[in-house]
Amino acid sequence: MREPVDVRRQRILAAVEARGQARVRDLAVELQVSVVTVRRDVEELTREGRLRRGHGVVHSTLPAQELPGSDPARTDGDTVAVVVPERHSYLYETLHGARSVLEEAGMRVALHIVPPAGGAERPLVERALADGARGLLLAPRWRTPAVEEADHGWLAALEVPAVLMERRPRPGSALHAGDSVCSDHWYGAHLAVEHLVGLGHRRIVFATRDDSPTARSLRAAFREIAEAHPLVERWTWTLSSPEAGQDGPYAAHETADVPALLRELGATAAVLHSDVDALMVVQRLAEDGVRVPEDCSVVAYDDVLAGLGSIPLTAVAPPKAEVGRVAAELLLQRLAGGPGAGSPVRRVELLPALTVRGSTRGPAPVPS
Structure with a gap:
């Protein structure tokens, strides 16, 4: 899309x-x-x-004096490098949140866009540091746990302050003792499930992409919540896109056609990460004669594009811009050497919100 x-x-x-x-x-x-x-x-x-x-x-x-880095009194030491994956609208909203804080503080923002190749972050970070960046805001792609693990050592050894955005390193890893600001994706999954269960849905299909740390966090959250929920009768999980799993850690049998899986499970609802995959599934359901929300309710996870569909999708919205703002504020405290600079490492979690639109309603009554 x-x-x-x-x-x-x-x-x-x-x-x-x-x-x-x-x-x-x-x-x-x-x-x-x-x-x-x-x-x-x-x-x-x-x-x-x-x-x-x-x-x-x-x-x-x-005006020239307002352009980042244009003030003759500034030096390269006033630069913060922001490293995010290419073509990632979710993280671009996070970038804009960070940028507003940094530019207000008089810092120049140097944006580095990471291509899909594994290990592409390190050369960009090294270039940013060679150019004089005083601090870093990072959202590594980390398509798989192995790729993430390979980055822990050099990231933990950085000699400038760095804050991870929407990334939560594995407990006990070299990066565990590093500043990070994340959305609480467990709470986001909880909002989606409670909304559907509250409407009367008892059988739910969950689908996530496995090419990001967010998707892996959501998979674990959905599993935990669905298994413990007394009103969820049946549920299953799959990859939302076959292409997403080609380089991921999951087996081929965990990739399934979502509309077929809904029929097989007798499910009346689905929660789909991300928005693009959710919108595409709604299109495929329509081609199969399945009406949304009359026959199947759909909740998207991200809420970047969910409201733009022919049927605006109910969606969980992580606080994307706020993640960037909080990360930038934390980085500025570290750079300033003031309150917070020598404080304990902080791992900040912000709660997502649910926006209800036209893609969810109670299930149709079963004919007697």
Whole structure:
């Protein structure tokens, strides 16, 4: 599913403002869209007065003294590097939350976008440090536990303050004693299950992607909650996308067609991570003559795109922007050497919220 236009334009604006200027071709590569698409977006942003076009180059319209890193009194030591995976709209919202705090504090934000290849974070972090970054905000991709484990040692040995965003290292690992700010995904799973059970659903299918730490946390949470819930009669878990599991830690038999699994289980509801997979499942259910929410209720997990579907989806929304803001505030305290700089390591958890839309209702009565 294509990224919404407004999200893509926000990413273009953020990239240009972070650097002062950017080449159209470079933006197209970073966003993985055509040059024509970027030019069209830039034209609209220019019309709105938010950017200024040059020959193949886009300039920020912020006054020179307001551009990150443009103040002659600043040095490279005023830079914070933010490292996030490419094409990850969830974490871009987190980025925007962090950016608002850092720029208000006079810090320059240097954005580093990580390609899909395993181990791609380390070279980018090393480059950021070589360029003089004083601190780091990190959301490593960590497609598998093994990839995560391989990063623990060098991340724990960093000589500058670093805060992980939406990443919770394994207890007892080298990174366990590091600052992190996360959404409480167990609570998010709890909200989804309680909403459906409260509507009368007793058989539920859970589907998650296995290419992120969030998906793995959700899988464990759904399992724990469903097994303990007195009103959940039957449940099962699967991968929401066959492609998601190709490089993951799960066996092939754990990938199943969600609509077929709903029929097999006699389930009347599904909770799906992420939004894109949830929207695609709703489309496939419609092709099979299954109506949402009349025949099947659907809850999405992420709430980045869930409200944009032909049927707006009820969704659990982790506090994405707030995660970024809190992470940036914690990093600034460490950098300032003031209160909090020498305090114990903090692992902050923020609670998600549930937004009810048109994709959930009580199950249809069983014919007598």
